[in-house]
Amino acid sequence: xENFIFQNPTKLIFGKGxxxxxxxxxPAGKRVMVTFGGGSVKKNGxxxxxxxxxxGFEVTEFWGIESNPKVETLREAIRLGKEKNxxxxxxxxxxxxxxxxxxxxxxxxxxxDAWELVRKGMCTETVPLAAVLTIPATGSEMNNxxxxxxKETAEKFAFYSxxxxxxxxxxxxxxxxxxxxxxxxxxxxxxxxxxxxMTAPGQSRLMDRWAEGILLSxxxxxxxxxEKQDNYxxxxxxxLCATMGLNHFIGMGVRExxxxxxxxxxxxxxxxxxxxxxxxxxxxxxxRTLKEKKMAKLxxxxxxxxxxxxxxxxxRADEAIARTEAFFRSLGLPTRLADAQxxxxxxxxxxxxxxxxxxxxxxxxxxxxTVARRILENCK
Amino acid sequence: xENFIFQNPTKLIFGKGxxxxxxxxxPAGKRVMVTFGGGSVKKNGxxxxxxxxxxGFEVTEFWGIESNPKVETLREAIRLGKEKNxxxxxxxxxxxxxxxxxxxxxxxxxxxDAWELVRKGMCTETVPLAAVLTIPATGSEMNNxxxxxxKETAEKFAFYSxxxxxxxxxxxxxxxxxxxxxxxxxxxxxxxxxxxxMTAPGQSRLMDRWAEGILLSxxxxxxxxxEKQDNYxxxxxxxLCATMGLNHFIGMGVRExxxxxxxxxxxxxxxxxxxxxxxxxxxxxxxRTLKEKKMAKLxxxxxxxxxxxxxxxxxRADEAIARTEAFFRSLGLPTRLADAQxxxxxxxxxxxxxxxxxxxxxxxxxxxxTVARRILENCK
Numbered sequence: 001x002e003n004f005i006f007q008n009p010t011k012l013i014f015g016k017g018x019x020x021x022x023x024x025x026x027p028a029g030k031r032v033m034v035t036f037g038g039g040s041v042k043k044n045g046x047x048x049x050x051x052x053x054x055x056g057f058e059v060t061e062f063w064g065i066e067s068n069p070k071v072e073t074l075r076e077a078i079r080l081g082k083e084k085n086x087x088x089x090x091x092x093x094x095x096x097x098x099x100x101x102x103x104x105x106x107x108x109x110x111x112x113d114a115w116e117l118v119r120k121g122m123c124t125e126t127v128p129l130a131a132v133l134t135i136p137a138t139g140s141e142m143n144n145x146x147x148x149x150x151k152e153t154a155e156k157f158a159f160y161s162x163x164x165x166x167x168x169x170x171x172x173x174x175x176x177x178x179x180x181x182x183x184x185x186x187x188x189x190x191x192x193x194x195x196x197x198m199t200a201p202g203q204s205r206l207m208d209r210w211a212e213g214i215l216l217s218x219x220x221x222x223x224x225x226x227e228k229q230d231n232y233x234x235x236x237x238x239x240l241c242a243t244m245g246l247n248h249f250i251g252m253g254v255r256e257x258x259x260x261x262x263x264x265x266x267x268x269x270x271x272x273x274x275x276x277x278x279x280x281x282x283x284x285x286x287x288r289t290l291k292e293k294k295m296a297k298l299x300x301x302x303x304x305x306x307x308x309x310x311x312x313x314x315x316r317a318d319e320a321i322a323r324t325e326a327f328f329r330s331l332g333l334p335t336r337l338a339d340a341q342x343x344x345x346x347x348x349x350x351x352x353x354x355x356x357x358x359x360x361x362x363x364x365x366x367x368x369x370t371v372a373r374r375i376l377e378n379c380k
Numbered sequence: 381x382e383n384f385i386f387q388n389p390t391k392l393i394f395g396k397g398x399x400x401x402x403x404x405x406x407p408a409g410k411r412v413m414v415t416f417g418g419g420s421v422k423k424n425g426x427x428x429x430x431x432x433x434x435x436g437f438e439v440t441e442f443w444g445i446e447s448n449p450k451v452e453t454l455r456e457a458i459r460l461g462k463e464k465n466x467x468x469x470x471x472x473x474x475x476x477x478x479x480x481x482x483x484x485x486x487x488x489x490x491x492x493d494a495w496e497l498v499r500k501g502m503c504t505e506t507v508p509l510a511a512v513l514t515i516p517a518t519g520s521e522m523n524n525x526x527x528x529x530x531k532e533t534a535e536k537f538a539f540y541s542x543x544x545x546x547x548x549x550x551x552x553x554x555x556x557x558x559x560x561x562x563x564x565x566x567x568x569x570x571x572x573x574x575x576x577x578m579t580a581p582g583q584s585r586l587m588d589r590w591a592e593g594i595l596l597s598x599x600x601x602x603x604x605x606x607e608k609q610d611n612y613x614x615x616x617x618x619x620l621c622a623t624m625g626l627n628h629f630i631g632m633g634v635r636e637x638x639x640x641x642x643x644x645x646x647x648x649x650x651x652x653x654x655x656x657x658x659x660x661x662x663x664x665x666x667x668r669t670l671k672e673k674k675m676a677k678l679x680x681x682x683x684x685x686x687x688x689x690x691x692x693x694x695x696r697a698d699e700a701i702a703r704t705e706a707f708f709r710s711l712g713l714p715t716r717l718a719d720a721q722x723x724x725x726x727x728x729x730x731x732x733x734x735x736x737x738x739x740x741x742x743x744x745x746x747x748x749x750t751v752a753r754r755i756l757e758n759c760k
Contacts, residue, residue: 003397007389009387009389014632015381017383206593206597209589213593233582237381237585237586240381
């Protein structure tokens with residue numbers, strides 16, 4: 001086990017009807033800006049619940065944080081927030097709204113342009129931020145990470161600030177989500193876990209078990225959700241899995257990969273492909289490419305998660321990869337570049353970008369531009 | 381899944397050599413009281429590391445917090461701390477030292493007698509407290525609970541205050557622990573998990589998996605530790621399991637039992653029996669008594685943790701209980717009252733105490749004095 005420091009101060013407020021707790025959690029007298037994506041919260045009742053809970057506060061609304069939130073949009077929110085002297089932010093939405101609001105929380109206290117913050121990669125001088133989550137997927141509600149895009153250059157980078165001080169998760173808000181979004185959320189969670197798990201075995205018995213626990217839960221839940229999306233217990237299980245998949249609870253003392261995400265970000269930046277779909281395409285290809293190195297963990301994963309116990313290690317690893325790909329397909333998600341009409345030009349461009357940045361990703365820092373090209377060729 | 385609120389702000393600083401981080405974590409200028417148990421920290425090098433790290437601080441030492449910490453001792457520490465205007469506490473020891481220091485942290489800001497705080501059950505107005513853990517067992521390093529005893533009345537009660545602001549866990553400090561203490565630590569962790577797990581199935585798939593993950597890890601680790609206690613990876617796994625066993629990470633949205641602990645506390649209060657040993661005696665007896673109610677979860681536990689798949693549910697539950705008892709015995713711990721020379725007088729006294737307090741423990745609040753007697757008779 002590697003030495004580590006773990007701290008996650010976010011207060012998680014979970015369950016039916018919990019949005020009403022908002023008023024108790026925000027300090028009295030705060031000038032609150034509430035940030036939203038599109039209009040779905042007006043249809044599913046979340047907007048009304050939030051408005052009601054915030055009746056005692058001076059509230060400014062900012063609408064229109066898009067998926068893969070763009071700095072161009074967030075600059076507008078920062079301008080408005082500064083004008084209104086906002087000193088508390090409440091993100092109401094999915095990971096994109098929360099991610100975008102993390103940049104706003106830093107931008108409100110920063111003189112320069114928000115993209116400078118993104119390129120610095122980190123800023124912890126922020127206005128306090130809380131969240132009402134509407135889409136289980138990214139874990140942003142209980143971590144300090146965000147991913148921000150820039151339209152004019154088709155770029156997408158990670159940015160780190162502070163955790164939300166609290167996040168409210170009411171599983172009933174997921175009942176009306178589009179099926180595609182639920183599928184992407186399941187896949188996103190699955191791959192978050194894998195980025196922390198699929199490296200080498202024997203680093204931490206407990207973290208392995210906890211990661212496998214999320215994977216097993218998702219595999220059980222997924223077909224049930226496809227069948228029926230308004231079962232409270234099921235959606236609560238899913239929502240809890242998504243948050244626990246990326247809040248560092250399964251990452252203590254273990255090395256992490258994240259090359260799938262970093263390659264996937266480029267596919268989104270260049271093609272606008274949904275984040276979850278980029279992951280289901282890249283991860284199996286990455287495993288095929290780095291199979292020898294990840295063999296022991298692929299075998300452990302195959303046995304504990306899929307019950308694969310027959311064959312040579314190589315055969316068991318292949319079977320584990322195939323089962324994973326089949327799982328993603330059962331969710332209706334693409335697993336090959338061709339499914340998303342992405343061809344060789346994109347592969348070459350990603351190799352070029354990674355080389356230009358001297359990229360060295362993955363748990364051993366060996367995923368360079370050249371290796372990324374090989375991975376993407378294995379995603380064809 | 382039940383609605384829940386989860387927050388655990390403790391900063392966990394984990395690994396070899398991490399005690400040196402102390403100086404960075406305590407705010408400059410603090411008047412620190414360091415609390416200790418007996419002298420073992422002088423033999424294993426922890427005392428020297430702490431002294432060295434705190435060289436820049438004004439430090440008061442308080443020695444002699446015993447196992448099952450007594451209010452009589454803690455009153456002395458509070459008196460000394462008030463005299464020295466202590467505004468930061470550092471507990472260096474196992475669960476007893478940390479528990480005791482939690483009461484000190486509240487007592488320093490309280491005018492009355494410390495036992496009043498214990499009987500109130502909760503006080504969150506405290507001096508900040510941190511810990512250097514030397515015995516993995518109680519989880520006190522990452523939760524807000526403590527258990528305090530009173531010698532003159534042979535009583536033992538739970539008390540809640542604030543989490544440590546940070547806790548330092550260096551697995552190498554466990555290499556020289558007495559074997560009996562390690563065995564009790566493993567059992568204590570095992571039962572902490574069970575108090576949160578062994579109720580009814582289907583409350584949370586993920587929490588079930590995470591609880592089972594700790595149990596599976598402990599069962600793997602225990603015989604290896606008995607064999608060889610100075611393997612870093614193994615002791616790191618154990619130390620992480622112990623902390624994660626009682627920091628609410630596996631208790632989100634599920635009902636909890638705790639009747640084993642509450643009965644066990646009486647055995648300690650009346651006979652001075654080590655906490656871990658009270659648990660290994662009471663838990664199997666509690667399961668034998670409440671088998672029908674806990675049947676479905678006992679079967680799930682037997683299958684997922686011990687691989688028991690044959691027989692009727694009743695047979696599988698019996699087998700799971702027997703395997704658990706054998707596991708405790710393999711650690712050299714007692715599993716019957718007779719092992720600790722405890723007889724019918726004690727059973728009657730515990731029934732009397734529970735009846736006097738109108739006790740109603742367990743996940744369904746149905747463990748009354750009468751039920752506690754039946755449980756203890758099943759521990760003979």
